[in-house]
Amino acid sequence: MALGTYKVFEKNPAEGMTFEDRQKVYFASNKNTSNVVSSAGDVDFTQAAAAVTPAVVYIRTTYSAQQGRSSGRDPIEEMFGDMFGQRMQPQQSQPQRASGSGVIISTDGYIVTNNHVVANASKVEVTTNDHRVLQAKVIGTDPNTDLALIKVSATNLPIVKLGNSDDVRVGEWVLAVGNPFNLNSTVTAGIVSAKGRNIGIIGSEDNDDQQSSPFGSRSRYQQQPAAPRLNKAIESFIQTDAAINPGNSGGALVNTKGELIGINSAIASHTGSYEGYGFAVPVNLAKKVLNDLEKFGSVKRGYIGVSFQELNSDVAQTLKINTTNGLYVNELVAGGGAEAAGLQKGDIITKVEGNKVYESSDLQERVGRLQPGDKIHLTVLRAGAEKNFTITLKGEPAATNRTAANSKTAEELYNKLGASFQPLTQAQKSKFRLNSGVVVTQVRRGGFFENYDIPEGTIITGINGQAINSTNDIDKAITNLKNGQMVIEGYSADGMRFRNSFDVR
Structure with missing residues (x-):
């Protein structure tokens, strides 16, 4: 009885730990998985490829025909065509599909990929290297770095060891692992061509004074600068000549020790296919973004001003x-x-x-x-x-009302909400005199929350008649539908009570 009681109240040891700290515990307990030797001397990449490939997944996303992603598309897709997602030709009444790659970074199912791989998706499906097909939910996205964190319900998954992108040197060998042209688990090799590349593909749509091209060139000087505003886009790509093609987006860029040093995000190309230039988000930047997405549902970013x-x-x-x-x-x-x-x-x-x-x-x-x-x-x-x-560093000014996004699984319904959540703090509970609830920390384009004008800062207290105090409560409540209706209750940021009903059929 004592042992059983202990197990009931035992806390998850990983709770509150960053992904990097969790990995340190994992690799300390599994030393045989972390002793890959750098193969630069012999130019033999077999050990690194074997260590990484099992933890790189294939991602398929579905978009409802009503979403019409051909309009209001992700700016990266606009500039680079459809090379990232390998989009099938859109049909008038059929759902649209896209695909890409992802990297497992936690044994309990957290996967990093690109924002543009999963943005606005109503269904996210992950195929593992051992051919398991799992439904995933979007934990959070960060368009400013083109990163996203998704999660599948699985345990004991293989992971890629997080490296240190600050130690990456121009000229060193690297491997790109992903799923180009739907060819699962493809490994290509090359070198680091440059670091700190700013190619102008993120956020340029927000600045009329900056000119962008599909190949990343951008005017960097404004004759008459406009009123100052926070520069949200962060580009400091690792450039590589390892072959990266459509479908590689969200995949792993690793060093010869099998350590993750970047998330493949873009290519510079006249044709949409590999022409010698690929770009990856450095993992040291990704670590902060991913930890924030898991903890808060959005990125808490500081600004110099x-x-x-x-x-x-x-x-x-x-x-x-x-x-x-x-x-x-x-x-x-x-x-x-x-x-x-x-x-x-x-x-x-x-x-x-x-x-x-x-x-x-x-x-x-x-x-x-x-x-x-x-x-x-x-x-x-x-x-x-x-x-x-x-x-x-100061935080971003308070977010204003944003108007920017028939499945049966909890993951698909969760993604249709188009939002990320965080449990209420004790101060928030006291302010609104509540015993439970979650606060909306991010609203994504195309989801129910955007369509029904439920902004960031909104407090959700109940879904389908069930009290909500965590994302796990949301998972349980959203599948309890009556006649295809989902009912959400809560309070706006100014304290006004609301009750909205969505048809999710």
Whole structure:
């Protein structure tokens, strides 16, 4: 009886741990899975390929015909065509399908992939390397880095060991593992061609002053900068010449030790197929994003609070300054961390944490790993002399009402909601005088929450007559339908009670 009682109240040892910490525990307990030796000397990739391939999955997504993804498509898809998702030709009344890859990073079913692989999907299906087909739910997405976290209900899954992308060196051998052209578990080899690439494919639709092309070129200088605003897109890609093709998106870029150093995201191509240039999100940036998505359902990102532009000889001549390296501060965001720390318009950011800054990605990736409230050290050039500043990052201003997304499984219904959730804090419970509930932390395009104008910050207290206090409660409640109707109850951010009913047939 004592042992049984202990098991009932025993906490999951992984609860509260980051994915990296969980992996350290896993590999410490399974030493035979972590002793892959670097094969760069013999140019033999068999050990690394064998270690990684079992944990790279094939992802198929379905989009209802009503969603019409051909309009309002992901900007990356707009610029690169349909190469990422291998979309079948859309039919008037048939659901549309797409596919891509993903990487298992936790033995209990968490998988990292690209945002554009699963964005707006009503159904996400994962096929493992041993041919199991599992339904997945979208835990959260981050369009600003093109990353997403999904989860399947399974245990003891193989995982790819998280590496350190800061240690990656130009010229070292790497492997790309994914599912190009629906060819499952394909491994290609190449080298790291460059680091910190900013190719202009994320967020350029938000800035009319920046011009984008399908090949990543972008104007980096604005003659008359507009009012400053937070730069949300983070691009600091690892560039590789390992063959990456349609379907590889969301797959693994690993070093010769079999460690994950990047998530394959884009290619530069005139044809939509491999032409020698592939780009991956560095894993050190992905770690922060994925941990936030699991813990909060959205990314808690800190901002310096400056509008800047990269310097080169042309920009320096226009601004009548002598230096051609660094980031020129155009404006300061009112109330931002930079303004509070004493930065000024016309300062030139030359170093971040003691490392020289040549491109915007040198700064953005470093900041992208931090939370609001964290501190970052910058060196700026002012009046010919360098000055050091310690800046406390500020969070994004409060989100406003966003209007931006017949299955029977819990995963499919969860994805149709198009939202991410976090349990209420004790302070929130006290404020609204509630004993239970979850708060909406993210609303994705095309889902019920967007269609019914349920914004971030909304509190959900009940679904289909069942009290909600966690995402597990949501899983149980959403399948308890009556006549195909899902009833959601809760409170808006201003305290107004609501009750909405959706037809999910």
